[in-house]
Amino acid sequence: MADMRTTDSVTAWSQYWSAGRLSSCPGAADNNYSGVIAAAWEAFFATIAAPAELLDIACGNGALLALAQEHARAVGKRWQLTGVDRAAVAPAAGLSDADISLQHGIDMHALPFADHSFVMVCSQFGIEYGHFPDNLTEALRVLKPQGRFQFLLHCADSAIASRAELQLQQIDLLLEQWALFGLLQQMLHDEPEPQRFQLAKQRFDHAAASAFAYLKANRSQHDVSLIEQSLQQLGGIWQSRGQQSSADALQACADAAVAVASLRQRLLDQQAAVLDQAQAENWQQLARQLVGHAELSLLQQRGRALGWCLTGGNQTLSAS
Ligand SMILES: C[S@@+](CC[C@H](N)C(=O)[O-])C[C@H]1O[C@@H](n2cnc3c(N)ncnc32)[C@H](O)[C@@H]1O
Numbered sequence: 001m002a003d004m005r006t007t008d009s010v011t012a013w014s015q016y017w018s019a020g021r022l023s024s025c026p027g028a029a030d031n032n033y034s035g036v037i038a039a040a041w042e043a044f045f046a047t048i049a050a051p052a053e054l055l056d057i058a059c060g061n062g063a064l065l066a067l068a069q070e071h072a073r074a075v076g077k078r079w080q081l082t083g084v085d086r087a088a089v090a091p092a093a094g095l096s097d098a099d100i101s102l103q104h105g106i107d108m109h110a111l112p113f114a115d116h117s118f119v120m121v122c123s124q125f126g127i128e129y130g131h132f133p134d135n136l137t138e139a140l141r142v143l144k145p146q147g148r149f150q151f152l153l154h155c156a157d158s159a160i161a162s163r164a165e166l167q168l169q170q171i172d173l174l175l176e177q178w179a180l181f182g183l184l185q186q187m188l189h190d191e192p193e194p195q196r197f198q199l200a201k202q203r204f205d206h207a208a209a210s211a212f213a214y215l216k217a218n219r220s221q222h223d224v225s226l227i228e229q230s231l232q233q234l235g236g237i238w239q240s241r242g243q244q245s246s247a248d249a250l251q252a253c254a255d256a257a258v259a260v261a262s263l264r265q266r267l268l269d270q271q272a273a274v275l276d277q278a279q280a281e282n283w284q285q286l287a288r289q290l291v292g293h294a295e296l297s298l299l300q301q302r303g304r305a306l307g308w309c310l311t312g313g314n315q316t317l318s319a320s
Pocket residue numbers: 010013014022023024057058059060061062063064084085086087106107108109123124125126129130
């Protein structure tokens with residue numbers, strides 16, 4: 001049987017965005033594109049006079065571009081909005097506009113734009129997925145001399161980072177320790193042969209019992225929804241044998257495992273992207289060397305870190 005447990009980063013993100021999502025950290029900070037995050041962008045956008053071009057690096061399906069478009073429309077500015085991402089991305093619903101261009105298959109370390117192309121260069125939980133310092137140097141290369149940049153960056157102490165750590169532990173249980181997806185596949189595969197089936201069923205039941213014991217022990221302390229959903233999904237596949245062929249059930253099981261492996265890859269990418277204070281200060285220092293001004297602040301929500309906000313340009317920010 002093929003190894004369902006690994007997938008590469010571009011595939012993982014492409015699968016994620018292909019479902020039409022707008023946000024990349026669902027549930028991590030209660031709709032993280034409103035509240036504090038939206039306010040940080042609003043403050044940044046307010047400093048830019050029309051007309052202007054904006055580049056969003058590692059844009060996903062355009063969550064940040066949607067905020068920029070909303071702002072520009074509200075104040076009657078005409079902005080040209082460009083998003084780039086290495087993965088296959090597509091404008092989320094409501095973003096199909098002549099002023100918006102989303103380009104996929106673009107590596108942030110080699111942006112296909114001339115020097116000084118954009119008044120605004122931005123990124124929201126995106127640029128830090130690349131390699132420092134090349135990612136920052138390349139981003140600021142395309143900033144116009146009078147342009148401004150703002151990057152929201154993952155913070156090592158954030159709720160988003162803690163949630164990723166917990167989910168990665170749970171994924172290891174699901175895919176490695178309990179191996180529930182593989183064991184269900186084995187059961188489906190062996191169903192026509194009673195003796196082999198009994199053995200496979202015993203192994204699956206044993207693993208499922210461990211999963212239920214985990215839920216009982218941990219439910220009151222932290223979010224166990226990933227494990228609950230996986231168990232429900234596996235139960236649904238097993239129950240569906242009457243309505244679909246065993247080949248279809250096997251495929252459904254393989255697809256479910258791939259989806260979890262894809263989540264694992266995205267979470268690993270996120271873990272590699274988080275910045276502690278010293279790293280964030282390195283970004284600030286380099287940005288200052290490259291363009292003059294850069295201010296670093298920590299965005300917080302309900303007393304917890306949400307992310308770093310690095311903002312600046314050739315001149316200090318002031319509303320124009
Ligand atoms: C957390 S998501 C971005 C979310 C998006 N900015 C938003 O606000 O919804 C991180 C993105 O970085 C992209 N990415 C990772 N490495 C990249 C690279 N080297 N060049 C371009 N994009 C990259 C991934 O494909 C993914 O879409």
